[in-house]
Amino acid sequence: MKTGFRNYSLALCAGLVAVAGLTATANAQRDPAYASARAEGKVGEQVDGYLGIVGAATPALQRLVDDINIKRRAVYTRKAQANNATLEEYALSAGCQAIMRTVPGEKYQAPDRSWKTRSAAPPERDPRCP
Amino acid sequence: MKPQKLTRLSGAATGGRPTHKARTAGAMTMRTGLWMAAALGLGGCININAPDEAIVIELNIDIRQEVIYRLAEDAADTIEENADIF
Numbered sequence: 435m436k437t438g439f440r441n442y443s444l445a446l447c448a449g450l451v452a453v454a455g456l457t458a459t460a461n462a463q464r465d466p467a468y469a470s471a472r473a474e475g476k477v478g479e480q481v482d483g484y485l486g487i488v489g490a491a492t493p494a495l496q497r498l499v500d501d502i503n504i505k506r507r508a509v510y511t512r513k514a515q516a517n518n519a520t521l522e523e524y525a526l527s528a529g530c531q532a533i534m535r536t537v538p539g540e541k542y543q544a545p546d547r548s549w550k551t552r553s554a555a556p557p558e559r560d561p562r563c564p
Numbered sequence: 565m566k567p568q569k570l571t572r573l574s575g576a577a578t579g580g581r582p583t584h585k586a587r588t589a590g591a592m593t594m595r596t597g598l599w600m601a602a603a604l605g606l607g608g609c610i611n612i613n614a615p616d617e618a619i620v621i622e623l624n625i626d627i628r629q630e631v632i633y634r635l636a637e638d639a640a641d642t643i644e645e646n647a648d649i650f
Contacts, residue, residue, distance in 0.1 A: 462647050505649045513642050519635055523627050527635035531643055532650055562629040564636045 467498055478541025478549055479532045481560060483510065483525030488541045488549050530563035 464472070471477045477499055480486040484503045487495055506528075507521070514524035533542045536552040544550050544558040643650045 464648055502649045505646075509642060509646055509649070513638060517635055517638055519631060520627075523631050524635055524639065526627055527632045528639040528642060530632060531636065531639045535643065535650075562627070562632045564633050 468502065471495060471498060472540055475541045475551065478543060479529065479536055480543045481529050481545060483529035483532065486543065530559060533557050533559055
């Protein structure tokens with residue numbers, strides 16, 4: 435009886451770990467199309483916290499960017515509310531972080547709204563960014 | 565704008581030896597002339613220069629730095645939690 439309970443507990447734990455693992459996997463990876471568009475510099479991080487198209491827009495690229503920005507906006511809205519901030523404030527704050535996290539070769543928007551390629555040097559950011 | 569116009573008006577107001585009635589009319593003309601001079605004088609003095617560059621209204625100006633700082637840590641966590649869309 436006691437062994438049975440322990441087995442049950444172990445199974446439950448294993449199940450939880452598996453579920454957590456699945457969730458983490460679902461959230462951890464960028465969509466391959468998004469990952470390659472980023473790496474090729476077709477899309478970049480905007481100052482306002484959203485993704486932007488750097489060069490010529492294609493319908494596929496536009497769909498990809500719109501899809502991600504809708505999801506980002508939903509996350510920003512939820513988080514802004516939780517932090518007593520406005521959507522714009524939270525989005526700009528996330529933009530500061532997202533630009534900081536770009537890796538060399540990726541595109542980001544400078545405070546003057548021009549597109550820059552991230553180098554090893556720190557990116558040019560809004561003076562309000564921490 | 566033109567100074568000669570002012571001179572002509574004041575000349576009309578002070579010229580000759582008018583009768584009592586005419587003097588009143590002359591005084592009124594003079595007063596009108598003074599008003600016009602004032603108006604014209606002002607018109608000549610105020611210079612409004614249009615700026616050479618376009619006026620840019622920065623819509624983000626009301627987002628304060630302290631707010632960005634307060635949200636920075638949470639925003640960083642959000643990006644990590646939602647790595648698929650960042």
